């Protein structure tokens with residue numbers, strides 16, 4: 001992994017909303033094929049960071065380059081999966097999955113074959129002509145993932161994609177995501193507030209601190225792959241979770257108190 005080419009480089013990235021400094025001098029490099037998670041307390045700027053990388057938000061200072069090109073806006077080289085699925089209710093699953101290629105003017109028999117392959121990959125073969133309302137939350141997030149992959153992005157950006165799901169479905173989705181990821185080895189930036197989810201999925205974890213948001217520590221997760229769910233019960237795994245929890249505990253305490261204070 002350390003010899004893979006740099007995919008995303010972020011230099012001195014800063015973001016302010018008015019007088020609020022949300023991100024301070026974020027500098028990092030992510031290599032091709034890495035699975036990176038970002039964890040940190042609520043309000044530390046995780047979503048803002050992802051939105052800047054996605055080109056949905058402008059940085060106040062600094063810059064980010066994807067494959068050597070400066071990020072200045074959204075583009076087909078980045079695929080997004082959010083917590084809330086934003087599937088179009090009047091389109092069936094196949095049509096929802098093909099929105100990206102359609103917008104890019106890339107619909108073709110070959111693209112159709114690729115879409116069907118992706119739906120099969122995420123476990124939705126046979127559901128192509130269902131509508132979003134007919135699917136469970138977990139299935140809708142599978143569609144979201146297939147849709148993000150349909151444009152074959154250089155970078156996959158995922159913002160708490162499983163946090164609306166129940167605990168069992170979430171664990172199934174974690175294993176499924178790893179299985180899908182093993183197929184294509186996309187570079188992934190994955191935001192979560194679930195520490196065990198981050199440890200389970202990642203090569204490296206960026207632990208953010210808040211006020212202002214910044215990278216507090218980077219953890220290399222040196223656990224073998226493929227990773228069965230039972231790895232979560234091993235001492236090494238639990239050590240990683242404990243270590244990260246200790247890093248953000250105080251921050252989380254403060255952010256919970258602030259939320260209650262309104």
Ligand SMILES: Nc1ncnc2c1ncn2[C@@H]1O[C@H](COP(=O)(O)OP(=O)(O)O)[C@@H](O)[C@H]1O
Pocket residue numbers: 017020022040041042043044045046047048049
């Ligand atoms: N568009 C915006 N305008 C003003 N403040 C914002 C905006 N978006 C986010 N913030 C603030 O920036 C901080 C970081 O938010 P966010 O990136 O959503 O954090 P996280 O995803 O880590 O919970 C929060 O204090 C939030 O209220």
Ligand SMILES: [Mg+2]
Pocket residue numbers: 046047048
């Ligand atoms: Mg967020």
